[in-house]
Amino acid sequence: MKLTKYTPFIGMAFLLLLVQLVAFALSEPFEANDFKAFSNPEATSNAVLWIIAVLAFTLFIFIIIRLNKRWIIQLIIFLTVASTFIYVFFALFSAFLPVSINLLLTIILSAGLTLLLYKFPEWYVIDFVGIIIGAGASSTFGISLAIRPALVLLILLAIYDYIAVYRTKHMVALAEGVMDLKLPILLVFPKHLKYSFLTEKFDKQEREAFFMGLGDAVIPTVLVVSANTFMNTGYYTLPLIGAVNLPAVGAMLGTFLGFAVLMGFVIKGKPQAGLPFLNGGAILGFVIGSLAAGSLAF
Numbered sequence: 001m002k003l004t005k006y007t008p009f010i011g012m013a014f015l016l017l018l019v020q021l022v023a024f025a026l027s028e029p030f031e032a033n034d035f036k037a038f039s040n041p042e043a044t045s046n047a048v049l050w051i052i053a054v055l056a057f058t059l060f061i062f063i064i065i066r067l068n069k070r071w072i073i074q075l076i077i078f079l080t081v082a083s084t085f086i087y088v089f090f091a092l093f094s095a096f097l098p099v100s101i102n103l104l105l106t107i108i109l110s111a112g113l114t115l116l117l118y119k120f121p122e123w124y125v126i127d128f129v130g131i132i133i134g135a136g137a138s139s140t141f142g143i144s145l146a147i148r149p150a151l152v153l154l155i156l157l158a159i160y161d162y163i164a165v166y167r168t169k170h171m172v173a174l175a176e177g178v179m180d181l182k183l184p185i186l187l188v189f190p191k192h193l194k195y196s197f198l199t200e201k202f203d204k205q206e207r208e209a210f211f212m213g214l215g216d217a218v219i220p221t222v223l224v225v226s227a228n229t230f231m232n233t234g235y236y237t238l239p240l241i242g243a244v245n246l247p248a249v250g251a252m253l254g255t256f257l258g259f260a261v262l263m264g265f266v267i268k269g270k271p272q273a274g275l276p277f278l279n280g281g282a283i284l285g286f287v288i289g290s291l292a293a294g295s296l297a298f
Helices: 007-032 045-066 070-093 099-119 123-142 147-167 170-181 214-230 246-266 275-292
Strands: 186-190 209-213 235-238 242-245
Touching (some): 007 070, 007 123, 007 214, 045 070, 045 170, 099 123, 123 186, 147 214, 147 275, 186 214, 214 242, 214 246
Antiparallel strands (some): 186 209, 235 242
16 A cells, blocks of 8 residues: 655654654653763763764775675664664663662663664564664763754854765765665655565665764754753643753754755755754754743853
8 A cells, every 4th residue: 555645754753753752752761861971061062072982983984895794784774773772771761760679670671672773673673672772872872962062063063964975975975875874873754554674775876765964963952952051031831741841842843844845845856955954943943942932042
């Protein structure tokens, strides 16, 4: 059964929304457990360090692909997945479980889900893991970067993504080199109900599913979480999520505005750089939300 033309895009927007909502929910327990990436959230140099790390890791991945040692990439990703699961579950359970029980349950869940991913990387397993990993990363860096470094990060990564996709085109080559490893580095939404990611060969011109890099969900969400953490104005309480302020809501809505514009280009069938649209929308929404809350003091 074939889905409608726009169903995969709507489905991907829903997955993006889940990443942002889970990131919101994780930010408070992450802060309570001091799961921060940087000791000084105000330092703009943190954003520069992230860019350097991205460039270094990209070069490393290309070297691994050239050496035909892609199992190293798999090992790194699985270790990252398992460690992120541990951070997420430990933080979530820490509020109501003793440390010893929390640690045991966290290890069991993390090992079990990582094993499931290894044995059965179907698209919905990839998405489930991707949502948790993406939300965990977004929340960690969102509470670790104040507004200025977060804005610098989004701007620099949007520029980098533009260059990497449209100029050097190495990001397209990188994606093609690792997609068939069936790793949670992307989000997947099928174009028909019989689709299986397990049998996806990535060698056809017309893909049977819509794909979006996990980084496209993570990076704008960093600003969403940062705004909610460091902007103390215009708060509202949402069910299951807790207190959310207008700058964060604005960044969130702006992300989806950018996503809608991006989809207008993607539907034409060509690979697109997602971050210029998504980050641009998030920044615009953040500014509007800050103005609505009566504050641009960042």
